[in-house]
Amino acid sequence: EVQVLEAGGGLVQPGGSLRLSCAASGFTFRSYAMSWVRQAPGKGLEWVSAISGNGGSTYYADSVKGRFTISRDNSKNTLYLQMNSLRAEDTAIYYCAKEPFTDFWGAMDVWGQGTTVTVSS
């Protein structure tokens, strides 16, 4: 079964850092782009970042550019999101999603259940 499972969420103070991970199984991880999407409490979806299958191309929303870094370890079938300089507005459920293509086009066919990040003092 094709699955992605997020981990690493939690409570962090403003200005702090957190690293999310997404473990993939059931498919050839290196062949597909991956992405992160977040959803603040009671709000809509916000695309955050994406990375191509070989990790050579990365993409970021303006709201996180310079603070967040997406990466992947294809030997471990794992996607990461390093989040620095966190702000209260980064509070959200963070979803990991698999793309059905090697590069990212927004199709996101498989989603995890999300991990919650709360930025608060």
Next chain:
Amino acid sequence: QTVVTQEPSLTVSPGGTVTLTCASNTGAVTSGYYPNWFQQKPGQAPRALIYSTSKKHSWTPARFSGSLLGGKAALTLSGVQPEDEADYYCLLYYGAAWVFGGGTKLTVL
């Protein structure tokens, strides 16, 4: 600031047809925006429905279809079922960045 606009809410009767739209403040939405559509029910992760304007995933029910309509991306549900009550989001491509619309809450009543 790129803004993608969807109807905040729509209501449809069971068995009816409804069209949800997705507009961009940069101008007409074309196939080059690679419109994608997602469905989200309360407490659940989003589910992909349509990609690249009109292509369906293997699990997408036949009653869902995507198109371009009057300068917008559109998602049409024909023969609406009670289980189609959900939030629907479009996603557009802006050259190395993607932006979700604010979502449409579809009520089946």
